[in-house]
Amino acid sequence: MLSAENLTVRYGSAAAVSGVSLQVKEGEWWVIVGPNGAGKSSLAGALSRSVPFEGTVTLDGRDIRSFSPAEFARRVGVLSQNHGPVFGFTVEEVAGLGRYARRGGFLRREDPEGPEQLEKALALTGLTSLRRRNMFTLSGGEQQRVFLAQVLAQDPALMILDEPANHLDLPFQQELFSLVSEWLKTPGRAVITVLHDLSLARLYGTRALLLKEGRSVAQGPAGQVLTRENLRQVYGMDVFAWMQGMLAGWQE
Amino acid sequence: MGGAALWTAGVLAVFVLCVCLGSVTIPLRDIAASVFGGEVSRESYRAIVTWTRIPRVLCAGIMGASLALCGAAMQGLLRNPLADGSTLGVSSGAALGAALSIVLGVSLPGLESAGPAAMAMLFSFGSLVIILALAWGMDRNFATHNIILIGVVFTMLVSALLSILITFSGEKLRSITYWTMGSLSGKSYEQAALLAVGLVLFGTPLLLQGRELNAFAVGEENALHVGVPVRRVKLTVLVCASALIGICVSIGGSVAFVGLIIPHIVRLVSGPNHRRLLPVSAFAGAIFLMLADLAARTVLSPLELPIGVVTSLIGAVTFITIFYRSRKGGVR
Numbered sequence: 273m274l275s276a277e278n279l280t281v282r283y284g285s286a287a288a289v290s291g292v293s294l295q296v297k298e299g300e301w302w303v304i305v306g307p308n309g310a311g312k313s314s315l316a317g318a319l320s321r322s323v324p325f326e327g328t329v330t331l332d333g334r335d336i337r338s339f340s341p342a343e344f345a346r347r348v349g350v351l352s353q354n355h356g357p358v359f360g361f362t363v364e365e366v367a368g369l370g371r372y373a374r375r376g377g378f379l380r381r382e383d384p385e386g387p388e389q390l391e392k393a394l395a396l397t398g399l400t401s402l403r404r405r406n407m408f409t410l411s412g413g414e415q416q417r418v419f420l421a422q423v424l425a426q427d428p429a430l431m432i433l434d435e436p437a438n439h440l441d442l443p444f445q446q447e448l449f450s451l452v453s454e455w456l457k458t459p460g461r462a463v464i465t466v467l468h469d470l471s472l473a474r475l476y477g478t479r480a481l482l483l484k485e486g487r488s489v490a491q492g493p494a495g496q497v498l499t500r501e502n503l504r505q506v507y508g509m510d511v512f513a514w515m516q517g518m519l520a521g522w523q524e
Numbered sequence: 525m526g527g528a529a530l531w532t533a534g535v536l537a538v539f540v541l542c543v544c545l546g547s548v549t550i551p552l553r554d555i556a557a558s559v560f561g562g563e564v565s566r567e568s569y570r571a572i573v574t575w576t577r578i579p580r581v582l583c584a585g586i587m588g589a590s591l592a593l594c595g596a597a598m599q600g601l602l603r604n605p606l607a608d609g610s611t612l613g614v615s616s617g618a619a620l621g622a623a624l625s626i627v628l629g630v631s632l633p634g635l636e637s638a639g640p641a642a643m644a645m646l647f648s649f650g651s652l653v654i655i656l657a658l659a660w661g662m663d664r665n666f667a668t669h670n671i672i673l674i675g676v677v678f679t680m681l682v683s684a685l686l687s688i689l690i691t692f693s694g695e696k697l698r699s700i701t702y703w704t705m706g707s708l709s710g711k712s713y714e715q716a717a718l719l720a721v722g723l724v725l726f727g728t729p730l731l732l733q734g735r736e737l738n739a740f741a742v743g744e745e746n747a748l749h750v751g752v753p754v755r756r757v758k759l760t761v762l763v764c765a766s767a768l769i770g771i772c773v774s775i776g777g778s779v780a781f782v783g784l785i786i787p788h789i790v791r792l793v794s795g796p797n798h799r800r801l802l803p804v805s806a807f808a809g810a811i812f813l814m815l816a817d818l819a820a821r822t823v824l825s826p827l828e829l830p831i832g833v834v835t836s837l838i839g840a841v842t843f844i845t846i847f848y849r850s851r852k853g854g855v856r
Contacts, residue, residue: 320749321748322745322748322749340753341748341751341752341753341754342751342753343751344751345749345750345751346751349749350749352745352746352749359600359605359741359791359796360795360796361738361741361742361795361796361797362795365738365797366742369735369738369739369742369746369750370750372735372739372750372751372752373750373751419746422746422750426750
């Protein structure tokens with residue numbers, strides 16, 4: 273589905289991502305993990321075309337640079353970290369922007385599936401009752417749900433989620449991740465998620481890419497990548513012992 | 525579109541009112557007689573209505589619509605509630621052109637009286653080219669913070685040049701003030717027609733960017749992710765808004781506040797959705813500037829106030845009143 277060859281992202285002379293290659297196939301849920309500054313978000317930015325990059329990235333065999341913005345948005349939905357409207361739009365208006373690429377274009381053709389897809393997205397994210405609410409009156413977590421609803425309304429084949437659990441309380445984290453795994457069950461879909469939380473990564477990711485200083489340290493089936501040794505090498509600490517220690521604290 | 529009909533009726537009503545009122549009040553039937561032919565109660569009324577009032581009120585209406593439309597579009601594009609059509613610096617460039625023409629006595633062969641207007645237009649387009657070239661040189665994406673920064677710096681530079689000119693202007697100071705504060709006195713049908721062509725030519729593309737500007741206002745990166753052709757939309761809005769502002773300034777001088785405040789007032793009433801905001805701002809801007817011009821020529825009659833002074837005064841007071849009322853009634 274998505275394939276990256278020798279992908280490099282530079283900010284000035286410093287490389288945030290160097291020479292990463294990646295093959296994402298249908299049905300896979302990739303998690304990109306690594307410490308701060310490892311280049312996770314830059315990699316996700318390059319794959320979602322919001323950050324310039326060197327190397328080749330193809331989607332269904334076609335260079336992603338060759339897609340028009342609308343063509344790309346019909347295939348790839350992105351939940352990024354930085355947003356928040358300046359003016360007081362309603363929940364429905366922001367989520368409805370997900371349908372832009374389906375009705376955009378010069379002649380502005382109508383979007384017959386739009387209302388139904390938007391309804392579905394609002395229902396899935398539990399926002400139906402908040403649809404007329406002003407975005408300014410929502411909590412950070414609720415706002416994040418609105419942007420997730422926007423991505424769902426977009427109805428893409430590939431979802432790129434950059435730290436989707438940010439601002440979310442535990443029940444909604446769980447809801448979001450089960451929602452995405454439910455979404456992934458439809459054939460022809462795939463998910464790429466940048467994650468800080470290693471437990472979530474281990475629980476939901478089917479494939480993992482471990483990054484350190486912009487380079488791929490390991491990638492493959494999540495169980496084989498997120499090992500004690502790999503994590504120790506990347507994070508410079510015994511992550512397993514730390515997590516076990518935390519769990520032990522609860523058992524006492 | 526019952527709303528559009530209602531707004532059109534409102535604009536027409538205010539238009540007629542502004543043609544009626546002035547240093548002499550002209551009865552409605554004399555206005556009808558002047559326009560459609562017929563007996564007028566005093567012959568001088570016909571000339572006042574036909575050659576003074578109507579072109580002037582037309583200019584005020586079209587200019588108000590243009591300024592407010594540009595302001596709404598720029599605020600959405602730059603995600604900045606302080607932006608308006610002049611944020612890019614084009615209107616100060618235009619004022620500098622007009623001032624240069626006044627001080628140096630530059631004029632076009634055959635169009636002696638149109639010297640300042642022609643120079644203002646020339647300078648506004650020159651400024652637009654310089655600003656866009658600078659923004660393009662900084663990064664290829666016209667990043668909004670760069671645009672705002674370049675606009676501010678450019679405006680400062682031009683203001684400095686304008687101040688130098690004013691220092692040497694002597695008795696021509698009054699004419700320069702006319703350009704920096706704005707005035708619609710002595711406008712002609714030709715000028716109204718030029719404004720109308722500008723509004724149709726550059727305002728229509730702005731009006732068609734409603735969905736795109738909604739996406740921008742929510743977030744530029746978000747706009748990209750939902751499939752908005754970000755760079756093309758930016759260039760369209762920047763060029764069209766600046767060109768339209770350039771035409772406005774070259775005809776009526778730089779009228780402050782309309783482009784800034786009208787979109788805010790409209791947003792408080794009808795929400796931030798640009799598909800409503802853009803057309804409603806244009807209607808409201810037309811009504812506002814026609815009334816402001818009416819005030820400028822009647823309040824201290826026979827003295828006439830610069831229209832920019834009136835728009836700032838009325839605009840500030842109206843905005844503060846509406847803003848506080850709406851805050852009391854809940855967040856909008």
